[in-house]
Amino acid sequence: MKAIIIDDEKRARHLLLQLIKQYCPQIHQTEEAPDLASGVELIKKTQPELVFLDIEMPNQSGLDILDYFEESIDFKIIFVTAYNQYAIEAFKISAIDYLLKPIDTQELQSAVLKAQEAIEASNLTQQFDKLRASLQQISINKIALEIPKGIMFASHEDIIYFEADGMYTNVQLKNGKTKIICKPLKHFVAQLEENAMFFKCHRSYLINLKYVDELIKEDGDFLLMNNHKRIPISRSKKEQFITIVKETFL
Missing domain, CATH: 3.40.50.2300 (Response regulator)
Known part of the structure; x- marks a missing residue:
């Protein structure tokens, strides 16, 4: 001293x-x-x-x-x-x-x-x-995922979607890997509510709009992600999604 x-x-x-x-x-x-x-x-x-x-x-x-x-x-x-x-x-x-x-x-x-x-x-x-x-500062572009062996910091850009699995959440990454996180989907919905790229299209899914390839209107309504995953979109969320698309692209 x-x-x-x-x-x-x-x-x-x-x-x-x-x-x-x-x-x-x-x-x-x-x-x-x-x-x-x-x-x-x-x-x-x-x-x-x-x-x-x-x-x-x-x-x-x-x-x-x-x-x-x-x-x-x-x-x-x-x-x-x-x-x-x-x-x-x-x-x-x-x-x-x-x-x-x-x-x-x-x-x-x-x-x-x-x-x-x-x-x-x-x-x-x-x-x-x-x-x-x-x-x-890091949290502006990344999210912390509590995996079994520690904490993984994933860029928002690397996440395709979050999928609810009871009290767990499956996080699908761009590299093809899936991480199982011991937190419910609502945790990530709240954490990313200010991030316009993430959209809760269904009670069980929070998706990254960047990776949506197509809206499919057959056998129910689906969003086709660029990893070929079909994700259901609820009726109320479909109308919201279409409105946003029209305002942005049409």
Whole structure:
């Protein structure tokens, strides 16, 4: 971790620095600032994970640190002060811990450990957020299929149709393979309702319109897919399908 000590007393900064070097190996880099304004400038320049902050300093209280940041802060704060009356105010701004001078080494170690755990949890959350954003981008063109041995990501372009099979769904792919998914058809209908290429032509089928070759009106109504599969189309859906075709092509 990188840390900054903000304290107007040079001796107090030096003492805390020596304790950190001796008892807190998680902190590999430490810098100092003699007042809040220069401390904030140093924070913005070096981007530390942890700030040790005195409260009663000339000109301005350490409790005012949030006034210098327009957005939420991405570093953790441990207040280090000779006065215990500020504890409630300190924790109101989400301080990790509150240490009283003279500093007890065990309390220092405990506070730094809390900070380390909070930083790791925050980093993990950020990683999840990045992964979520990436997968949301992928979902624009792909769909996740939960197959028995894991999760398969299939492009919308590679799916010819979905076929209901009780509480399961058979997914017919362009490469000729069929995947059995442990989810009902309605799951995929809901997931792809905003995708205009997929059309629920029957209670048991969700098709990719790209792969429809022909509408056949014999022995019931069918859609002939380009893999030669005949898929039934219900009466109400047939009228909807014909209307769309006429609006688009005729």
